[in-house]
Amino acid sequence: MSSNGAPEPSLYIQVAALRRCQECGQAQDAEHRLQRCAGCFHILYCSKTCQKKAWKTHKLLCSTNAGIIERSDSIPQPQLEGLGFESFSKFTDVFRQWSDAHKIALYMCAKVVVIQRGGIAWSQNPQKMLAFFVTPRRSGNLLSLRNPSLMFQLQTIHLFDLEEHMAMSPDVRTKWEQGAPVRASMDAKLKTHPMYAGVLPTVTTIDGIDMVRLDYLTQFHPNPSLDP
Numbered sequence: 001m002s003s004n005g006a007p008e009p010s011l012y013i014q015v016a017a018l019r020r021c022q023e024c025g026q027a028q029d030a031e032h033r034l035q036r037c038a039g040c041f042h043i044l045y046c047s048k049t050c051q052k053k054a055w056k057t058h059k060l061l062c063s064t065n066a067g068i069i070e071r072s073d074s075i076p077q078p079q080l081e082g083l084g085f086e087s088f089s090k091f092t093d094v095f096r097q098w099s100d101a102h103k104i105a106l107y108m109c110a111k112v113v114v115i116q117r118g119g120i121a122w123s124q125n126p127q128k129m130l131a132f133f134v135t136p137r138r139s140g141n142l143l144s145l146r147n148p149s150l151m152f153q154l155q156t157i158h159l160f161d162l163e164e165h166m167a168m169s170p171d172v173r174t175k176w177e178q179g180a181p182v183r184a185s186m187d188a189k190l191k192t193h194p195m196y197a198g199v200l201p202t203v204t205t206i207d208g209i210d211m212v213r214l215d216y217l218t219q220f221h222p223n224p225s226l227d228p
Contacts, residue, residue, distance in 0.1 A: 007173070008096040012069070014067045020034075020044065020047050021044060021046035021050050022030065022043045022044055022045060022050070022054060022058070023032060023045060023046075023049075023050035023051070023053055023054040024046060024050050025129070026046040026050075028191070032046055034046055037051065037062055038060070038094075043058060043062070044100075045143065050146050056092065056185055057182065057186060057189060072152075079208055079209055080089040080158075080209075081135045082208065083176070083208055083209070084132065084136075086158060089191075090106060091209070094151050095149045095151075095152065095206070097148035097149065098148050098149055098152045101148065101149035101151075102149065102154075106132070106154070106225055107217065109154070109157055110130055110200070110202070110217055112202070113157050113159060114128075114159065114219070115128075117159050120197045120198075120219050123159065123200055123219070124197060124198045124200075124219070126161055126162070126163055127161075127162045127163065127201075127203065128159050128160065128161060128162060128200065129159070129162045129165065129201045130157065130158070130159055130200055130201070130202040130217070131156075131157070131158045131159075131160065131202070131203050131204075131205065132154060132156075132157055132203070132204040133154075133156045133157075133158070133207065134152045134153065134154055134155065134204060134205070134206050134207065135152065135153050135155050135206075135208075136142065136152055136153075136206065136208060136209075137150060137151055137152060137153055147148060152206070155207070159176075162176065162201065176201070177203070179214075179216075182216065183199055186199055186218070187199070190218065191222055193220070195220040195221045195222075195223055196218070196219075196220055196221075197219040197220055197221050198219050199216045199217065199218055199219065200216065200217040200219050201214070201215075201216055201217075202214070202215045202217055203214065203215075
């Protein structure tokens with residue numbers, strides 16, 4: 001899943017190389033360990049060079065997701081303890097690892113939902129938003145013994161009309177307008193790609209935790225040359 005404009009994931013990416021630099025696509029291995037953005041703790045980069053190159057596109061989305069982390073003090077501790085987490089940072093770290101492990105699967109699920117509902121053009125005009133609803137798997141095991149890739153379960157994926165949703169929620173409209181520079185930068189970066197169709201905004205809601213995460217998926221039209 002791309003959150004700020006990386007090219008469409010290849011179907012030939014090996015499962016073992018799920019973690020990749022957001023800018024250049026460098027996979028993590030024994031010699032190349034990726035580092036997270038210090039602002040949002042979500043996006044991965046292989047070097048300071050790639051991080052600086054991507055900053056123009058990433059900076060607003062970074063501040064949005066960083067704001068979620070900064071507001072973590074407002075999340076009641078019983079919510080976290082009820083799910084087996086001693087702190088919000090522990091929770092977000094496990095959730096990031098889960099997202100990394102299932103990035104391509106979530107991306108493909110999103111593509112299928114868009115196709116089933118009406119296709120890429122339909123999802124772009126009028127603009128749709130994709131909502132992921134995730135449920136933590138409750139367990140009595142110690143956090144250190146848990147497998148992060150199994151700690152959450154995707155329950156539902158829902159597409160809705162963004163304009164209708166904004167009419168009911170002014171806060172969503174404000175956030176959408178604040179994200180205009182991010183979308184413009186993504187469009188500028190990918191406009192020369194012959195198959196590029198636009199971006200699809202997504203929100204991830206986690207059951208039992210009062211927070212959501214904002215991302216953008218890049219959408220690409222099917223390549224006619226690959227038709228049977």
